[in-house]
Amino acid sequence: MSKLDELIKKYCPDGVEYKNLHDICEIRGRIGFRGYTKQDVVAEGEGAISLSPSNILNA
DSSP states (O other): OOHHHHHHHHHOTTOOOOOOHHHHSEEOOOTTGGGOOGGGOOOTTSSOOOOOGGGEEOO
16 A cells, blocks of 8 residues: 555545546646747647646636
8 A cells, every 4th residue: 555545544534536637727838938839739638747836726
């Protein structure tokens, strides 16, 4: 059992509801930030997500 599983079992005995991040907040990114260009933009659901706290709104 992983540490996360142990913590969930201890502090959330009724289980944990998992949600997609885009269901509970708005995620935005900026082209030009950290060297990203238009060529780095991919369709929703493809590629990797790179987030910083400033990218998460309405949480």
